[in-house]
Amino acid sequence: MSKRISDKMEKILNTQMTREAYQAQVYLSYASWAEVNGFPGIATFLYGHMQEEREHMFKILKYINDRGGESKIEAIKAAPKNPKNLGDCFEQILQHEIDNSKEIDKIVNLAHEEKDWSTFNFGQWFVEEQIEEETLINDIIDKYHLAAGEGKGGNSNLYDMDRDLASASQEGDLPREENL
Known part of the structure; x- marks a missing residue:
């Protein structure tokens, strides 16, 4: 099979593949931390994202x-230390996602510079x-602050109201005339 990506692109993609594996480790570590600290729902969410990061890793490998390159499976560094609390957990995850976005941008920029439109499209x-990931985690952080009674006038009642409104009808009840 002929190689249809540059050596430079192959290297940056391999680096990103390893980064996605590391991201999976972060989610795995934080999910386990959440589970042992009595947050099974958050753990389930984080375990799900761990699997998603592994899928991203595999997508890049394939x-x-x-494209005729060769994936290099390398060691990944250990996940960071456990978060201090749930707020710290989500803030750390957001920072990991922001950092990952910057690295994805480097791949797309290189693809554009090289006029490698296949990789440019793949990167999109x-x-x-x-x-989506950054938006999701930012939304979770907002919900966390509401539930914890922090910032934006939050309290757990507002969290419950927000959750209820997510599935509430968009139609109001009209007053009905009663038969007299």
Whole structure:
């Protein structure tokens, strides 16, 4: 099979593949921390994201190989220390996602510079995914602050109200005439 990505692109994609594996480790570590600290719902959410990061890693691996490059499976560093609390957990996750977005941007920029439109197109999926991830985690942080009674006038009652409104009808009840 002929190689259809540059050596530089192959290297940056391999680095990103390893970064996605590291992201999975972070989610795995934080999920385990949440589980042992009595937050099974948050743990389930984080375990799910761990699996998603592994899928991202595999997507990059397949892309490298399919373009005639060679994926390099390398060691990943250990996950960071446990968060101090839930707020810290989500803030750390957000920072990891922001950092990951910057690295995805480097891939897309290199693809543009090299006029590697296949990789540019491939990278767009990750750009969109990162926008979604950052938005999701920011929303979770907002909910956390509401539930914890922090900032924005939050309290757990507002959290409950917000959750209820997410599935509330968009129609109001009209007054009905009663039969006299």
